Amino acid sequence: xxxxxxxxxxxxxxxxxxxxxxxxxxxxxxxxxxxxxxxxxxxxxxxxxxxxxxxxxxxxxxxxxxxxxxxxxxxxxxxxxxxxxxxxxxxxxxxxxxxxxxxxxxxxxxxxxxxxxxxxxxxxxxxxxxxxxxxxxxxxxxxxxxxxxxxxxxxxxxxxxxxxxxxxxxxxxxxxxxxxxxxxxxxxxxxxxxxxxxxxxxxxxxxxxxxxxxxxxxxxxxxxxxxxxxxxxxxxxxxxxxxxxxxxxxxxxxxxxxxxxxxxxxxxxxxxxxxxxxxxxxxxxxxxxxxxxxxxxxxxxxxxxx
Amino acid sequence: xxxxxxxxxxxxxxxxxxxxxxxxxxxxxxxxxxxxxxxxxxxxxxxxxxxxxxxxxxxxxxxxxxxxxxxxxxxxxxxxxxxxxxxxxxxxxxxxxxxxxxxxxxxxxxxxxxxxxxxxxxxxxxxxxxxxxxxxxxxxxxxxxxxxxxxxxxxxxxxxxxxxxxxxxxxxxxxxxxxxxxxxxxxxxxxxxxxxxxxxxxxxxxxxxxxxxxxxxxxxxxxxxxxxxxxxxxxxxxxxxxxxxxxx
Amino acid sequence: xxxxxxxxxxxxxxxxxxxxxxxxxxxxxxxxxxxxxxxxxxxxxxxxxxxxxxxxxxxxxxxxxxxxxxxxxxxxxxxxxxxxxxxxxxxxxxxxxxxxxxxxxxxxxxxxxxxxxxxxxxxxxxxxxxxxxxxxxxxxxxxxxxxxxxxxxxxxxxxxxxxxxxxxxxxxxxxxxxxxxxxxxxxxxxxxxxxxxxxxxxxxxxxxxxxxxxxxxxxxxxxxxxxxxxxxxxxxxxxxxxxxxxxxxxxxxxxxxxxxxxxxxxxxxxxxxxxxx
Numbered sequence: 001x002x003x004x005x006x007x008x009x010x011x012x013x014x015x016x017x018x019x020x021x022x023x024x025x026x027x028x029x030x031x032x033x034x035x036x037x038x039x040x041x042x043x044x045x046x047x048x049x050x051x052x053x054x055x056x057x058x059x060x061x062x063x064x065x066x067x068x069x070x071x072x073x074x075x076x077x078x079x080x081x082x083x084x085x086x087x088x089x090x091x092x093x094x095x096x097x098x099x100x101x102x103x104x105x106x107x108x109x110x111x112x113x114x115x116x117x118x119x120x121x122x123x124x125x126x127x128x129x130x131x132x133x134x135x136x137x138x139x140x141x142x143x144x145x146x147x148x149x150x151x152x153x154x155x156x157x158x159x160x161x162x163x164x165x166x167x168x169x170x171x172x173x174x175x176x177x178x179x180x181x182x183x184x185x186x187x188x189x190x191x192x193x194x195x196x197x198x199x200x201x202x203x204x205x206x207x208x209x210x211x212x213x214x215x216x217x218x219x220x221x222x223x224x225x226x227x228x229x230x231x232x233x234x235x236x237x238x239x240x241x242x243x244x245x246x247x248x249x250x251x252x253x254x255x256x257x258x259x260x261x262x263x264x265x266x267x268x269x270x271x272x273x274x275x276x277x278x279x280x281x282x283x284x285x286x287x288x289x290x291x292x293x294x295x296x297x298x299x300x301x302x303x304x305x306x
Numbered sequence: 307x308x309x310x311x312x313x314x315x316x317x318x319x320x321x322x323x324x325x326x327x328x329x330x331x332x333x334x335x336x337x338x339x340x341x342x343x344x345x346x347x348x349x350x351x352x353x354x355x356x357x358x359x360x361x362x363x364x365x366x367x368x369x370x371x372x373x374x375x376x377x378x379x380x381x382x383x384x385x386x387x388x389x390x391x392x393x394x395x396x397x398x399x400x401x402x403x404x405x406x407x408x409x410x411x412x413x414x415x416x417x418x419x420x421x422x423x424x425x426x427x428x429x430x431x432x433x434x435x436x437x438x439x440x441x442x443x444x445x446x447x448x449x450x451x452x453x454x455x456x457x458x459x460x461x462x463x464x465x466x467x468x469x470x471x472x473x474x475x476x477x478x479x480x481x482x483x484x485x486x487x488x489x490x491x492x493x494x495x496x497x498x499x500x501x502x503x504x505x506x507x508x509x510x511x512x513x514x515x516x517x518x519x520x521x522x523x524x525x526x527x528x529x530x531x532x533x534x535x536x537x538x539x540x541x542x543x544x545x546x547x548x549x550x551x552x553x554x
Numbered sequence: 555x556x557x558x559x560x561x562x563x564x565x566x567x568x569x570x571x572x573x574x575x576x577x578x579x580x581x582x583x584x585x586x587x588x589x590x591x592x593x594x595x596x597x598x599x600x601x602x603x604x605x606x607x608x609x610x611x612x613x614x615x616x617x618x619x620x621x622x623x624x625x626x627x628x629x630x631x632x633x634x635x636x637x638x639x640x641x642x643x644x645x646x647x648x649x650x651x652x653x654x655x656x657x658x659x660x661x662x663x664x665x666x667x668x669x670x671x672x673x674x675x676x677x678x679x680x681x682x683x684x685x686x687x688x689x690x691x692x693x694x695x696x697x698x699x700x701x702x703x704x705x706x707x708x709x710x711x712x713x714x715x716x717x718x719x720x721x722x723x724x725x726x727x728x729x730x731x732x733x734x735x736x737x738x739x740x741x742x743x744x745x746x747x748x749x750x751x752x753x754x755x756x757x758x759x760x761x762x763x764x765x766x767x768x769x770x771x772x773x774x775x776x777x778x779x780x781x782x783x784x785x786x787x788x789x790x791x792x793x794x795x796x797x798x799x800x801x802x803x804x805x806x807x808x809x810x811x812x813x814x815x816x817x818x819x820x821x822x823x824x825x826x827x828x829x830x831x
Contacts, residue, residue, distance in 0.1 A: 016443060017435040024402050024438035196396035200456065203357055204410040205383035214409075218400050344739035345710075446596075475595035475766065477823035480809035484819035502740060509811035509820070532814045547740040548813065550773035551747050 035298045042294020048287025056103040065094035067101035067254045077270045087272040089263065091252075095276050098254035102277065105255040106284060109170055109239040110232050116174035118228050121181020126212050126220060128182070129189025140186065146179040151234075152241055159247040166255065169248040173238050177231060184227055188220040222299040229292035233285030240281055256281050308371040310335040310464055310496040311356060316365035318348070318355050325351040327520040328365065335370075335463070338490065338497040340511035340528075342504060342544065348520040349500045350391075353466050356498070357388050369464065384414060387457035391469040393449035397441035403427075403452050404437045410460050426455040430485060447478035451485065458489060465490075467499040471506065483510060504548045508532060516541045558728050558760040559585040559607065562621035566602045569614060577602040577615075579784035585728070589754060589761045591771035591792065593806075594781035600764050603781070604730045607762070608647050609637050624728065643673040646721035650733040652713030656705040662716045663689075663701030666723050673724040688719040692749050711742035715749065722753055728760040736765070747774055768795075768806050780806070783830035802829055 014031070018024040037043055055062060065084075070076075070092030078088040086095040128139035146154070158172035192198060193216070201215050240257025242248030244264075249255030251262060256277040263274030311333040318326035326348045333339040341349040354360040356367055358378040367374045370385060390396035397406060407426060411419045427433060430451040441449055450470060457465060470486065471479040487510065490497055501507050507514050508528045516523040516538070524538050536542055566578040578599040583590070594600040605611050607622070609629065622629045624645060629637065641647075649655045657665055666685040670676060676684070682701075689697035692715040705713055714734060721729065731750065735743040751774065754761045765771045771778055772795045780788040780803045788800040798804050805823035 016439070018402075018438035021402070021404060021438060024404075024440070028440070196390040196392060197398040199359055200388075200390065200396055200453075201398075201409065202359070203383060203388050204413050204460070205378070205380040206409070206413050210413070215398060344741065476768070476806060477595065477809050477825075480811075480820040480822050483811065484822065487818060503811075505811040505813050508813050509817075543741050545813075547744050550769050551744060551751075552773070553751065 032298045036294050039294045039297055041290050042297070045287045045290025045292075045294060048283060049291055052103055052107065052284055052287065055100055056107050059100040059104060063094075063097035063100045065097040067093065067098045068252045069093070077266065077273070079270070080272055086276040087270070089259075089273045090266065095259075095272065098259060099256070099277055099280050102254040102256045102259065102280070103284075105166065105249060105253065106236060106239070106281075109166070109173070110235055110288075112170045113174045113177060113235050114228050114232070116171075117178040118181055118224055120174075121178040122185045122217060122220060122224055124178070125182040125185025125187075126189045126216050129186040130193050130208065130212050130216060136186075139182070143179045143182045146176065147183075149176075151176045152238060155238060155242060156245070156247060159242060164247045164250060166249040166253065169239055169242045172242070173235055176238075177235065180231075181224055181227065184223055185220045188223055189216050192216060192219055222295075226292055226296045226299060229288055229295055232288035232292070236281060236285055236288075308335075309333060309368070310337070310370060311339075311498060312368040313352070313356070314366045314368070316352065316355060316367065317363045318351050318360050319363040320361065325360070325520055326355065329517070329520070329522050330365075331515060331522075333496060333498055335496055336494050337513065338499065338511045340507035340514035341498070341500045341517060342502065342507050342514055343517035343523075344502060344544075346519060347517040349517050350468055351520075352517075353388070353468050353498065353500050357386065357466055358382075380414070383410075383462075384460045385462055386464045386466065387460060387462040388466040388468065389450070389453050389457050389470045392473050393446050393453060394441075394473070396453050397449055399441060402438050402440055403432075403444075406441075406452065406456055407459055410456065414460060422459055426459045429458065429489065430455045445478075446474050447482060450474065450478075450482050454482075454485065454489070458493070461493075462495075464496045464498065467497060469501055470499070472501070472503070479506075486510070504531065504544055516544070557584050557586055558625060559762075560621055560623045561603075561607070562619060564603065564606060564619040564622060565617070566599070566606050566611060567616045567618075568612075569616075576784055578606065581781070581784075581786055583779055583786065583789065585760045585762060587758045587760050588777060589751075589763060589775040591775035591778040592762060592764045592781060593766065593768050593771050593778055595766060595806075597783070598781040599784040600766075600781050601732055604647070604732050604762060604764050608645065608730055609641060610647070639673075642669065642721075642726070643724050644727050646724070646726040646729045648714075648717055648721055648729065648731040648734045651737045652705065652710065652717045655717060656713060656720075658705055661702050661704055662708070662720075666716070666720045669720050670723045685719070685723065688723050689716070691722075691753065692716070692719045693745070694719075709742075710738050711746060714738060714746050718746070718750060718753070722757075725757070726759065728762070729754070730762045730764070732764045733766070734763075735770075736767075743770075768803075769810065785830070787829060800829075801826070 012023065013027045015023065015027060018027055070088060072092045075088045075092040077090055078084055080087045084094050084096065086099065088094055124139050124143065128136040154176045155172040158175055159168050162168040162171065198211065198215060201211055239248055240260065243255050243257025244261040246261065249258045251258055259277040260274045267274045309332045311331065313329060313331040315328040315330055316326055317324065317328055329348070329352060341352060343349045351360050355362055362376065369382065374382070404423065407423045408419055411422060416422060423437065424434065427437060432448065432451050432455070436444070436448065444452065467486070471482050474482060483506070489495065497510070499507065499510055508531050511528055513525065513527050514531070515525050518540055523540050524536070526536065530536065534545065536545065561584065562582045564578055564581045565576060568575045568577055581603055592600045592603060602611065606617050611617055617630065619630060624640065656662070663685055666688060667681045670681050670684060686697045686701060689700055694700050694712065694715055700708065700712065700716065708716065734750070735746050738746060763771060763775055772792045775792050778790055778792050778795065779786050780800065782802050788798060788803050790798060795807065798807065808821045809823055811820060
């Protein structure tokens with residue numbers, strides 16, 4: 001593409017007079033993207049997350065060995081080498097392959113928690129904030145009850161009741177992570193509910209349901225996305241923690257937390273067994289945190305709309 | 307002839323604060339009526355009470371012959387619309403002009419949205435180039451034009467105007483006032499307009515009511531005010547103040 | 555008339571994403587012991603001019619001028635410390651809304667006393683007496699009561715009077731008032747202006763009155779500067795406003811509704827690009 005063509009495309013995106021709905025939307029996204037990509041660290045975070053997605057999608061091709069079956073006879077607890085980059089574990093399985101496959105489970109946990117917890121928090125928070133009165137009091141007291149317990153303890157209790165397993169771990173984490181989102185959504189709702197633009201929609205005869213769904217929720221979403229992204233690292237760590245305690249993913253599932261748990265017995269002599277998945281968790285958590293910080297700068301409504 | 311707006315001994319109480327203390331008012335169809343007063347006079351509260359945005363404690367409001375309950379019906383909003391004071395606060399920050407204008411049409415189930423939006427934008431002198439802009443891409447005057455277009459798109463017969471130009475520069479104020487007069491003439495609208503500025507009210511309105519701390523001080527015609535035929539000291543003070551500073 | 559402030563070719567430039575934006579583009583004027591009005595619409599650079607003189611321009615902006623001198627002191631080359639010492643002691647500023655310029659957690663009286671004691675070595679009792687006298691001078695009826703009130707406990711007009719008292723306590727020689735009465739009701743507006751007017755003439759201060767309201771400024775000031783797009787388009791005596799030459803000034807005067815003038819539609823301002831050139 002020639003420099004001219006790029007220039008005209010940019011002008012089209014940044015046009016002060018967009019000619020269609022699509023152009024306006026793309027232009028807005030482009031401005032946010034420019035602000036985001038100017039932040040190098042945030043960009044690095046995005047690259048890490050993209051790499052995670054690619055690895056999870058192509059683990060079957062990338063992984064040199066099976067993640068669940070190892071050579072018990074010849075390759076137990078081998079140190080990292082050209083053949084096994086990250087070494088092997090006590091059952092002779094290639095750790096690199098297990099980490100590559102494990103990325104799927106990490107993503108599975110993170111995405112499921114996000115799509116369960118974020119909408120619940122958003123709904124509870126916006127309804128409580130907009131309705132006020134009794135509705136607000138009841139919803140927020142329920143939220144307070146959830147917030148009163150340490151997250152991991154509450155998740156442990158849920159898993160203990162539901163039974164161990166990765167699905168139940170996801171459920172338990174989701175149940176414990178929506179209250180902060182509800183708080184954020186409520187706080188945002190309270191700042192906008194008395195604004196003239198919400199009054200103007202009321203004056204058109206819009207139902208409360210429509211106002212919350214179409215006018216208040218879109219205003220809360222960007223701060224929620226930021227918060228969820230920043231929480232991703234915590235979710236991964238909680239999932240790993242549950243796995244480590246034997247209440248999350250069950251062996252032989254190559255989940256990173258479970259892998260650390262089974263490697264802890266050899267952590268002094270064969271450090272790579274626990275070290276490699278630990279490092280993977282570190283990198284991915286860092287990626288999500290950097291991404292979240294970048295999104296905050298790019299999406300934060302308080303940073304001005306320009 | 308039934309009055310467009312009839313307010314009878316209206317009282318409004320916010321948390322034990324009496325914002326309106328039994329104010330009565332009659333606005334005839336097609337008339338432009340002004341409410342003047344300083345901050346805390348209750349003039350905006352009266353407007354908001356009619357629109358259903360303030361808690362009515364006593365008295366009654368009748369619009370086009372129909373007495374209003376505490377809940378406004380959907381049909382009410384096709385009769386009465388409002389333009390707010392602050393053009394920076396009255397447009398949703400995440401919606402394009404197009405989306406803002408579409409919302410009332412969607413709520414009331416109009417099918418010919420495309421045409422109506424085009425017409426509304428043309429009517430307020432903005433044209434299609436502004437249709438897909440966000441409010442932050444507009445100047446104060448342009449925003450107020452969008453707010454007027456939004457109020458007009460449901461084709462109401464009554465427009466409530468809450469200091470529609472006080473946040474604008476003088477030159478832009480003139481343009482917006484001219485626009486309001488023009489749409490009133492063309493659509494035969496009834497205006498109920500709030501302002502702290504006597505000059506604006508005499509320019510825009512035929513009759514007016516002066517208010518002070520939640521009560522009506524006096525009812526005047528614009529001509530009375532121009533001829534300075536006022537009976538109350540408070541009104542006289544306001545008139546003197548609007549002449550500008552006089553060195554003692 | 556002795557010159558208090560001399561401004562020559564003042565420029566204030568803000569860097570933005572899309573390049574440099576000049577908010578003030580070569581403003582030249584001088585101020586004696588008089589009331590000077592600066593009038594313009596939003597974006598005309600009137601407030602930035604006041605802030606540049608006061609030294610309150612945001613740090614990312616660049617200020618340049620051939621001359622920016624207060625009583626012979628070059629304001630652009632003095633150290634930040636000397637600048638701070640000038641501010642409050644010899645140059646004072648009043649902003650539009652007292653709600654934002656008074657400290658919400660400190661009583662009004664204490665704020666005035668603190669202001670006085672940062673600029674002069676006076677005892678506590680004397681400072682209190684002078685603060686009370688100052689509150690009386692701005693026509694606050696019960697100064698002893700208001701002294702102990704917090705800013706949120708007083709009305710807008712009272713708050714602005716307290717603000718004026720605080721600004722005048724150190725006896726400045728020049729005052730910049732940026733829309734000091736725009737947030738106030740019209741009747742209160744005149745009271746506050748009356749107080750300001752009396753204090754300025756009694757103490758022989760120089761006053762720069764920044765406002766969007768051409769009529770108010772012309773009834774209050776001796777001289778008026780009209781700004782448009784960062785430039786001065788016209789300077790004239792307030793009494794000769796009716797004989798303004800520039801089409802912008804005339805348009806601005808014309809487009810406001812007046813009681814008794816039956817003009818439908820109102821004349822609107824036809825902005826010419828050459829005004830900004």
